[in-house]
Amino acid sequence: MKRISLDDLLHTRQDLDYQEQYEYIMKLLEKGQIKPVKASKSNGKKPALYREYWMVEEQKDYSNYIEEIKYTFSTMISVDYYLAHPDTYEKDRIWVLMLNEYLKKHADALLTAESLNERSFEIWHREKFLDREQGKKILKRCGLNVEALNVYRTTEPLSYYTHTRNTPQNILILENKDPFFSMRNYLLNGHTEIFGAEIGTLIYGAGKGIIRSFQDFDLCAEPYMKHPKNTIYYFGDMDYEGIGIYENLAEKFRSRWKIIPFVPAYQAMLGKAEQIIELPETKEHQNRNISTQFFSCFDEIMVKKMEAVLDKDRYIPQEILNTADF
Structure with missing residues (x-):
């Protein structure tokens, strides 16, 4: 209800005498369109009127919608929310009915997995409705x-890049593009080992992109890559971000895949870094929240060397290594 003053109620009837104004207010009261705010007290005139009133909003009739919700919805849809909020149902109705029709006529289609956008278009004829519009709501x-x-x-x-589909095999994930191409070319030129380890497949991680890509590993990876006895290695920049990517990846998928740092590559990085007078400074705004998971895979000497680099706000990029080092 909206609070309104007597003066505002009579704004359009200023030309009437007081008795006519009084009768007008009485009619509004009889029709239930207004209610007096008794705390506002009277205007001091005879017959008296209150100084303020509540405007009573007309209640909309949603009975047709209530019937529709109760008796036409698929059993998969819960009716509780819309029965309690028929005004919201009026706004959502076109989209709810499209979902309802789909569930009633095409529920069998749900037995086959589809992409988010494909299902969205199938139900609402809008491919982004489920991801970016009102779909989730x-x-x-x-x-x-x-x-x-x-x-x-x-x-x-x-x-x-698949060098061999033999199983079990070693799979190496690389954070950056240059090492991926260089190692791929190295294998294409007839080599089978990188830093003494036989590598069957190289995966380009694209930085943090590997976290999301690996979520669909079962969908996009070839059968040989999912062999339970494969060993999955990770090799990235020697900085907080590179370590963080590894730790997030290893932790997120530890129930299915054991992912371990490719120790000989990091060892080679550190060895070459010792020949450089000044390593590049750590990039700004890196998340330094790393655990001990990464360092636990190395011996004490290597850990101290890596920590010394990080403590000086320096880092070692993967690109420190090239084909001659592999």
């Missing part, structure tokens, strides 16, 4: 989550 109000639609999120395709 509509689902929540219907008592559903995105998982109920059997969808998967797409990522940038995993970039990799």
